[in-house]
Amino acid sequence: MKMSMNKYMHPRNPYKHPPNFKQLAIQYAEFRTFVKQDISGKVTLDFKDVNALRSLSRVLLLKDFDLNVEIPPNKLIPTIPLRLNYLLWIEDLLNIQKIRSEEVWGIDIGTGASCVYPLIAAKKFKWNMLGTEIDEESIKCARKNVSQNLLDKYIEVYQITQDTLLIEVLNNTSKTFKFCMCNPPFFSSKQELHPFFKSRRSNRPHPKNAFCASVGEVVVNGGEVEFITKLIKESKELKYKIDIFTTMIGHKSSLNQLKALLREVEVCSFKQTEFCQGRTTRWGLAWTYLDIDLRKIPEIQKNSKTKPKAPLSYIIPNSNNESYRTENINIIIRKILQDLKVEIIEEKINKGNIVYDIKAYSNTWSNQRRKKREKLNQLQHSIPSQINGGNEKSDDCSQIVEHIDSRNSSLKSNEDVEVSDLSSSDKNSDLQDTSEKLSEMDIASNTPKREHEDDDDDEEYYDNKKFKGESSVNNNNYIAQFFISLKKVNVQIIMEIFSIDSNTNRETLHQILQYFKNNIK
Numbered sequence: 263m264k265m266s267m268n269k270y271m272h273p274r275n276p277y278k279h280p281p282n283f284k285q286l287a288i289q290y291a292e293f294r295t296f297v298k299q300d301i302s303g304k305v306t307l308d309f310k311d312v313n314a315l316r317s318l319s320r321v322l323l324l325k326d327f328d329l330n331v332e333i334p335p336n337k338l339i340p341t342i343p344l345r346l347n348y349l350l351w352i353e354d355l356l357n358i359q360k361i362r363s364e365e366v367w368g369i370d371i372g373t374g375a376s377c378v379y380p381l382i383a384a385k386k387f388k389w390n391m392l393g394t395e396i397d398e399e400s401i402k403c404a405r406k407n408v409s410q411n412l413l414d415k416y417i418e419v420y421q422i423t424q425d426t427l428l429i430e431v432l433n434n435t436s437k438t439f440k441f442c443m444c445n446p447p448f449f450s451s452k453q454e455l456h457p458f459f460k461s462r463r464s465n466r467p468h469p470k471n472a473f474c475a476s477v478g479e480v481v482v483n484g485g486e487v488e489f490i491t492k493l494i495k496e497s498k499e500l501k502y503k504i505d506i507f508t509t510m511i512g513h514k515s516s517l518n519q520l521k522a523l524l525r526e527v528e529v530c531s532f533k534q535t536e537f538c539q540g541r542t543t544r545w546g547l548a549w550t551y552l553d554i555d556l557r558k559i560p561e562i563q564k565n566s567k568t569k570p571k572a573p574l575s576y577i578i579p580n581s582n583n584e585s586y587r588t589e590n591i592n593i594i595i596r597k598i599l600q601d602l603k604v605e606i607i608e609e610k611i612n613k614g615n616i617v618y619d620i621k622a623y624s625n626t627w628s629n630q631r632r633k634k635r636e637k638l639n640q641l642q643h644s645i646p647s648q649i650n651g652g653n654e655k656s657d658d659c660s661q662i663v664e665h666i667d668s669r670n671s672s673l674k675s676n677e678d679v680e681v682s683d684l685s686s687s688d689k690n691s692d693l694q695d696t697s698e699k700l701s702e703m704d705i706a707s708n709t710p711k712r713e714h715e716d717d718d719d720d721e722e723y724y725d726n727k728k729f730k731g732e733s734s735v736n737n738n739n740y741i742a743q744f745f746i747s748l749k750k751v752n753v754q755i756i757m758e759i760f761s762i763d764s765n766t767n768r769e770t771l772h773q774i775l776q777y778f779k780n781n782i783k
């Protein structure tokens with residue numbers, strides 16, 4: 263079997279090109295014992311064999327990072343490509359702040375026996391790391407791994423004795439940290455680890471990899487939601503002691519709950535991402551209380567290999583033959599663009615076709631109904647005093663109240679849809695295979711790509727929020743860049759909206775198009 267990699271890995275992840283097992287077997291005797299060669303010469307590894315998986319992780323660390331790492335039996339076997347996805351994302355977080363690596367101190371919460379994140383972080387990125395751990399056996403092994411790789415100058419391992427994730431360690435150090443990271447225990451009970459746990463989707467393939475962790479490492483009371491909730495709550499207390507807090511998340515269903523908590527504790531900005539390897543997907547969540555706009559972190563999956571998507575198109579309805587002309591529709595489009603407060607970078611007219619190159623700096627298109635309702639509510643409250651001043655306002659007032667009522671009823675049904683959508687997506691993600699998540703070594707390819715459905719909700723959090731040095735129009739802080747074209751095809755005028763910018767997601771384009779549909783009259 264081949265180790266599966268895929269194109270959704272971090273663009274700088276060296277394991278986008280799968281390791282060559284034959285070469286590894288030639289180079290490392292300890293790995294050779296686990297591979298088989300068929301008559302065609304093809305070399306394969308048995309992913310159900312824990313010892314084979316352990317050996318693979320060890321030799322990848324040796325070959326690619328010059329790290330000699332002991333991974334004790336019955337302890338989590340770290341999958342190196344997935345670990346790199348997370349570390350490279352942290353590097354992206356640091357890059358947006360232009361921090362030099364020698365200035366970096368990071369914390370790895372629950373570093374495990376292998377101490378894998380600090381070891382790679384120190385060796386590859388030259389960061390200083392503080393690994394924390396509660397398990398005594400793991401601490402011993404982690405310390406041994408640090409010293410046998412001569413990395414004591416870069417890495418400290420701290421034994422957590424109290425029921426905290428960060429507070430204890432920060433109370434005992436004068437250091438300041440650029441980030442913290444965490445691969446938390448994902449599960450709330452031992453039963454969840456069973457491959458036939460009831461949440462397993464019936465058509466999901468059987469796990470192809472061996473189980474390679476101890477229960478204590480991956481199970482915690484309340485599962486990852488409780489663990490990360492604690493981390494978020496502690497972060498609220500610690501605030502500026504760590505520039506950027508991050509965690510990995512194992513179940514997609516945990517994301518919304520945790521993001522809701524981030525909003526509640528009023529972080530300055532936050533960002534989610536996906537870490538993919540084969541069929542295994544994890545999520546990353548980062549947040550900060552500092553004046554840093556984490557939305558600027560480049561999307562991991564949207565690399566240059568992503569094919570541009572077809573434009574979204576809309577046939578402008580012809581309600582009045584007389585004025586159904588591109589020039590007239592263009593006037594309406596321009597007016598709508600003005601209302602949206604976007605920047606028109608360029609407007610080109612070519613053979614009667616019009617193309618706009620546009621940048622948007624805030625989300626002015628979504629939740630129009632809510633925004634209108636709020637405006638109308640404000641109006642409604644100011645109206646009685648106006649009525650006192652003159653009878654002519656009373657008619658307007660009754661119209662406004664009617665308007666609010668009808669808006670309210672349509673809004674309610676819309677919100678219901680959103681709620682049920684959310685719960686169904688949660689259901690889907692709950693149906694993930696637990697054992698596979700643990701093994702993390704995957705052999706299938708082509709993880710179906712999902713769009714970042716949740717990002718647009720996140721945008722709302724930033725309504726009217728300004729970051730340091732940011733004016734209302736700042737070329738680097740746009741949230742969407744797209745083109746709108748208007749063309750006549752036979753008797754129809756067609757509006758198209760498309761983007762070639764990797765940070766502009768498809769859902770945003772859908773929302774903008776919907777805004778046009780609602781406003782082209």
Ligand SMILES: C[S@@+](CC[C@H](N)C(=O)[O-])C[C@H]1O[C@@H](n2cnc3c(N)ncnc32)[C@H](O)[C@@H]1O
Nearest residue numbers: 340372373374394395396397422426445446479
């Ligand atoms: C899923 S393992 C991750 C190990 C390693 N970081 C990796 O990615 O391979 C979670 C680790 O967190 C540790 N842990 C649990 N609660 C902790 C706490 N309060 N503070 C520090 N470590 C903790 C567990 O002992 C376990 O080693």
